[in-house]
Amino acid sequence: MGIIDKLHKEFESRVRLGIMSILMVNDWVDFTEMKSLLDITDGNLASHSSALEKAHYVEVKKEFVGKKPRTSYRVTNTGRIVFTSHLNALEKLFKS
Amino acid sequence: MKLIFNFVFQSTLYMNQKHQEDLSHIRSMMERSSRFISLSGLSGVFAGISALLGGGYAFQLAKDNGINLLDGTNDVYRPELIKQLVVVGFFIFVFALFFGILFTVRKSQKNKLAIWTSATKKLLLNLTIPLFVGGVFCLALIHHHLFVLVAPSTLVFYGLALINAEKYTLSDIKYLGIFQALLGCIALFFLGSGFLFWMIGFGVLHVLYGLILYNKYK
Numbered sequence: 006m007g008i009i010d011k012l013h014k015e016f017e018s019r020v021r022l023g024i025m026s027i028l029m030v031n032d033w034v035d036f037t038e039m040k041s042l043l044d045i046t047d048g049n050l051a052s053h054s055s056a057l058e059k060a061h062y063v064e065v066k067k068e069f070v071g072k073k074p075r076t077s078y079r080v081t082n083t084g085r086i087v088f089t090s091h092l093n094a095l096e097k098l099f100k101s
Numbered sequence: 102m103k104l105i106f107n108f109v110f111q112s113t114l115y116m117n118q119k120h121q122e123d124l125s126h127i128r129s130m131m132e133r134s135s136r137f138i139s140l141s142g143l144s145g146v147f148a149g150i151s152a153l154l155g156g157g158y159a160f161q162l163a164k165d166n167g168i169n170l171l172d173g174t175n176d177v178y179r180p181e182l183i184k185q186l187v188v189v190g191f192f193i194f195v196f197a198l199f200f201g202i203l204f205t206v207r208k209s210q211k212n213k214l215a216i217w218t219s220a221t222k223k224l225l226l227n228l229t230i231p232l233f234v235g236g237v238f239c240l241a242l243i244h245h246h247l248f249v250l251v252a253p254s255t256l257v258f259y260g261l262a263l264i265n266a267e268k269y270t271l272s273d274i275k276y277l278g279i280f281q282a283l284l285g286c287i288a289l290f291f292l293g294s295g296f297l298f299w300m301i302g303f304g305v306l307h308v309l310y311g312l313i314l315y316n317k318y319k
Contacts, residue, residue, distance in 0.1 A: 019123070019126060022123055022126055022127055022130075023126065023127075023130045025127075026126070026127040026128075026130035026131045026134070027130050027131070027134040029131060030131045030134060030135040031134055031135055031219070034134070034219070038215075038218060038219060041215045041218075042130070042133060042134050042215070042218070043130075044213075092124075092127065095120050095123060095124055096124070098117070098120055099117075099120075099121070099124075
């Protein structure tokens, strides 16, 4: 049971896994690029990213480039630690 | 009892499969977002062919001027010939670049991957910086009439540029880089044979590398 406890509920959805994976290996990633990498809709990305923001795993930056608003994401320290432990737990499942 | 056991067994099996898929999804997302993976092997093959054809033309050009580029002697080139060789080199570069972009764009369209991502920009930046420095270096060599050093220097800088770009694309590219840089270093000790080394590096190695890459990621 110990291992299962470490699998975090927040990462159950494929989209959230994708967002976290991308942010683990990049610095700031903007909304449009994230959307095209994951191949999902605006609404889908917005709802999942705001859930991750609420959990303090992801940091959101909103700014204006000219007249267009741009939203970018970055993983927080907490997010990095929690996602790493989630990955380790997943890997342990297959070793045992 | 048996029913419950069966249910537990089945759901564990299902969860296992889901977690396995999660892991491969994570790996692919990490790679796709940080590396430019659409680089086509055919781009390498055609870059090599451009170099071989251009090299053949340059050889002919030199021969018309009474110089055998393959005899291993350290000829003094006339400035006129050098100008022509630089033009040939420029056309080789344009052709190689054109085919490189063509096949790579086609591959990314086939795999439905975005082409102008931050990974692409990072790859281009990290390729361009050493190449630009190398280009200036070679222009300076030409300026000082140190022509024999140009071919080895292009190999060395190109090799270093590829090794530098390794982090942002298919990492196989570093082996090509190591071989090019090594070839350049050897060529520095056989100054009269620069042309031969240049043909092996930019021609033969590109074709070989392209074919290997093409077969590996078909």
